[in-house]
Amino acid sequence: MASSKDRQRKLARAKFDRQMARRAVRERRRRRVLAGGGIALAVLVVAVGGAWIGGAFDKDEKTSTEAVDVCLWSPLDKSTNAELKEVGTPPTKNLPETGTEIMTIATNQGDPIKASLDVASAPCAAASFSYLAGKQFFDNTDCHEILDIGAVHCGDPSGTGQGGPTYSYYDENAPAQPEPSASASTGAKAAVLYPKGTVATIGNPANSNGSQFLIFFKDYAPTTAAPKYSIVGQVTGGLDTLAKMGKIPTVADNAGDKVKPKEKITIKSLTVAADAAAAAPSASAQS
Known part of the structure; x- marks a missing residue:
């Protein structure tokens, strides 16, 4: 956290990783449905799955204006340092x-x-x-x-x-x-x-x-x-x-x-x- 740019990169990377994990779960679910369904159902699922993979239902992207952490404050234990002041x-x-x-x-x-x-x-x-x-x-x-x-x-x-x-x-x-x-x-x-x-x-x-x-x-x-x-x-x-x-x-x-x-x-x-x-x-x- 040496600079604001470093923090922004870390937060962006964390968001990207969360999105990829969710999309991987959705893709596995789509394949299971395809294996057990008919052609018509498969076509429908493909379309919906494509929308999922494309991020149409990605809640993170819809809430991109949600506030993110700018600073992190590491707690210190007053019991180990009596000179600290709790505020x-x-x-x-x-x-x-x-x-x-x-x-x-x-x-x-x-x-x-x-x-x-x-x-x-x-x-x-x-x-x-x-x-x-x-x-x-x-x-x-x-x-x-x-x-x-x-x-x-x-x-x-x-x-x-x-x-x-x-x-x-x-x-x-x-x-x-x-x-x-x-x-x-x-x-x-x-x-x-x-x-x-x-x-x-x-x-x-x-x-x-x-x-x-x-x-x-x-x-x-x-x-x-x-x-x-x-x-x-x-x-x-x-x-x-x-x-x-x-x-x-x-x-x-x-x-x-x-x-x-x-x-x-x-x-x-x-x-x-x-x-x-x-x-x-x-x-x-x-x-």
């Missing part, structure tokens, strides 16, 4: 797969941070953010780490790096990794995989995203293979607030890593809404 799961069908949405993060560090969520490239991540925001999941939580890769780590109510909802979902829209030692051997500058302002989901291990996310306050250009963070959006407002967060000194956390902000970074509220600017018709369209 149910987002819907799997009738989710947006195009356009953008606006995520607004109000913190104690200054003006709100606004980010454009790329629904087309990361529909499941966008759906999860929207669902959790509707549950006030992120409200009054702390961004518990400032990482040396130039990113603020948020979205874990427990502040331990182990928290999140009782579901996970697959990676989406992860950038291609650089070839090992490619820049070192050629002297070329490493490519920026996560530009300043990038919003990306983070899960450990891979394909286990939940609620945790990174906001990069500077460009990140790894020279070696790096964790694949799925890009879900880009900051469009509040870059000064983000820069201020990146300058906060860090101290050792409980594990001894110097990543804990010396000054609290608290998310007062996080909301997701439709992108009004993107939805509004252009001036030329109105004229």
Whole structure:
């Protein structure tokens, strides 16, 4: 489920397999009737069987507008991880797969941070953010780490790096990794995989995203293979607030890593809404 196209291909293949199985059953039934009936009956059955095989009575094809799963949410067991928070799961069908949405993060560090969520490239991540925001999941939580890769780590109510909802979902829209030692051997500058302002989901291990996310306050250009963070959006407002967060000194956390902000970074509220600017018709369209 690396992309919307992959999911669509899998769903189309599953539908095709169901149709072929039903048609095989119908064909066997038709042959039994032919073996025991007269010529007139056989001709009639052939005609009806042909219609069957041609899909005239195929219920799947008649209900081709039936909603299909856009995202799948893998359940997580709270009994094995007390840091998880039970909030149910987002819907799997009738989710947006195009356009953008606006995520607004109000913190104690200054003006709100606004980010454009790329629904087309990361529909499941966008759906999860929207669902959790509707549950006030992120409200009054702390961004518990400032990482040396130039990113603020948020979205874990427990502040331990182990928290999140009782579901996970697959990676989406992860950038291609650089070839090992490619820049070192050629002297070329490493490519920026996560530009300043990038919003990306983070899960450990891979394909286990939940609620945790990174906001990069500077460009990140790894020279070696790096964790694949799925890009879900880009900051469009509040870059000064983000820069201020990146300058906060860090101290050792409980594990001894110097990543804990010396000054609290608290998310007062996080909301997701439709992108009004993107939805509004252009001036030329109105004229």
